[in-house]
Amino acid sequence: MESDTSSSNAPRVGILCIGNEVVDGRILNSNASWIAQELIHAGFLPQLVTTCRDDLSEITEVLTFLSKHVEFLITSGGLGPTTDDLTRQAISHFFDRPLVLSEEELGKLKNFYRKRGRKFDNANNIQAHFPENARVIPNPNGTAPGFIVSRDDTFSICSLPGVPRELHAMITETVLPFFLEQAGSRVCIPSFQELQLFGIPESEAGKRIDRLPLPNEIRVGYRPHFPELQVRVESPNGGEEPLKQAVTLIREELDEYVFSMQAETSLPQVVHELLSAHDTTLAVAESCTSGLLGKLLTDYSGASAYFSGGILSYSNELKEKLLGVPNELIQTHVAVSPQVARAMATGTRERCGSSIGVSITGVAGPNGGTTDKPVGLFYIGIASQGYEVALEFFLPTDRDYVRIYSAFSALDSIRRFLLGLPFLGKTVELP
């Protein structure tokens, strides 16, 4: 939740998502919310969001309606090569400008296909057609370019493909710079600071921030992206001093959960950068996550500098065989225990010959929970030269979420270990 923005004088932007699959609710309209957030951050006001079917006359009518309410319109979807893809035709009708072939874009399109070893079909020619006098929006991540068409400097449509990865890059690289160029001094870019948090729910963070004496003009927005929480502190009129005050107060309150002060930064990325900067190697031993931690540790290119590999010991047998966890330990304490977590971390460190070993063992559910070891309970082990620790965490929720939270808790524990910070999980004292 965030305080109201409707009184804003910011230039108004409409969003039109085109496609039966969106109207029919077969996919969630995450493009619209992503675009709206980007607009707000750039100083624009999302005014109306509409979704319509792949129907030429209907798209045209919606364009007409929206053009009366906003200065800029972003469309997503309907730019593909099939007969259902009608967005370029609708925009051509709306502006009364014929579609014209761009030889330059056709060349690029054919080149794209050639490079990927795919045959170019003449049906794809349509993707190099644009309304007369349109400006092409390059698509760095796919085949279909977008385009911008303007009328009398009072209304512009930016038309983009619906694939999120393509749309995101095109908005950031071309659409927002174009809007800023057009709207010029009417745009007041808010100054802001993003804090990236792990280990605290949105409701708890919100309650604690609400109690702080923040300067009046400051707005605080929360964007949970499980299991991370992005807190955005914004000074709508660009004032730096109140922003600084607010951020200081929030950091004092929640510093133990903040893993980054950089916008759009994830915990795997922070850990990747930390490990890259340390002269260290790391190996994993995973039980309930079964590879998710290893996957996250290698999301970024260059991971081979610190990541050796690891062992997925889903079964107890492999915990013994591949990690050397003593059978008695598992018999006495069961596999989900601080003792076994610690032995797994030490085992993978030794077997993989790395300087650090990290382990996860837990009850992901939905089955297999007991009164002593309920679903959502997991342990993280960390071992290095002359050092061993076992940490206890508990988040009773769905299987997927327990696994993601476990892997992220391990990442966060690696970060704290490398930086010498106290751990979030409960440190279990072991003999």
Added chain:
Amino acid sequence: MESDTSSSNAPRVGILCIGNEVVDGRILNSNASWIAQELIHAGFLPQLVTTCRDDLSEITEVLTFLSKHVEFLITSGGLGPTTDDLTRQAISHFFDRPLVLSEEELGKLKNFYRKRGRKFDNANNIQAHFPENARVIPNPNGTAPGFIVSRDDTFSICSLPGVPRELHAMITETVLPFFLEQAGSRVCIPSFQELQLFGIPESEAGKRIDRLPLPNEIRVGYRPHFPELQVRVESPNGGEEPLKQAVTLIREELDEYVFSMQAETSLPQVVHELLSAHDTTLAVAESCTSGLLGKLLTDYSGASAYFSGGILSYSNELKEKLLGVPNELIQTHVAVSPQVARAMATGTRERCGSSIGVSITGVAGPNGGTTDKPVGLFYIGIASQGYEVALEFFLPTDRDYVRIYSAFSALDSIRRFLLGLPFLGKTVELP
């Protein structure tokens, strides 16, 4: 993309979600997709979805626009007791019917507060006001009732609160029965069949399906969810015979890519079910995916019945040490080779004591590609008692996508191995 459904005779319904937090993208519009799916299943056509801000004149203008395109309109949000809640006022303006207090509803409202031990504030009186001649929609899960207002039996608005739990119950219990009562015999529930494909891009599948002599009334929709593709074949009037004919033709054309005929089924789920039904155990050896395959194989509860575990051999050293891949093999053929893939599969099978071993080795990029071994090249190895195979795949794209495609190709290869089907990847003949 999907072929046009606007020719459908199903009664058309619009959805209007009201609230700054939805337009601003601070919450995902899951109400709209939920409502749309319910409408389709009941034989109605979601025609337009719009989201607008808490602004009286704007809500009224959007109502006017939508009333020209649909027969029924569902609004969500803006029925609360605060000054931002303007939906009932807008609908009152639109129909030109004053808001009238319902003593009966006021009594219920006060009762609701009393029962929960909450103080009733007179500001809440507004929640018992409805446009003249409106029909009240009871809210079994909250305070604010909804209401239905109709004009000349040709256009009706059903206005509901935005809280999902309240809205869901009110749609199911009152709104859909009302629609069915109004639309009567014009409603025809469509029949459909979904096909789940892997290994073919949307464009290629679309081209091949377009060439088939499908019955005229059949509609085909495509929903790519990388790297899977969902093909939905629909008979809008519910005719089973044309649907059967179309599905048979499509299966004949694309059968090698179809991994399921169940709606909303993913490849990891299908492989989970297959492995659960076979009396077999499986271990993985992952290089470039570094755990992603292991994670996908354990997404579903009960995976311990077939999944032993595995080895993440990100470094060449661990390929030798933990998997027993001979150093000469890596030196002669490099790590990304059919020879090493095969040795990794055999190695993990033996070390983990499982009946099947599956390996992945590839160049995920963006760095590390060469002319011989470019980014996007990967090998899958499969080993079982007396059997070894190495398969070559190539999809030059981003690191994330190469890794996901590699892991899914391994899943698909496991499926084909278990079912005795030919593999999609190129089988590499090795001595």
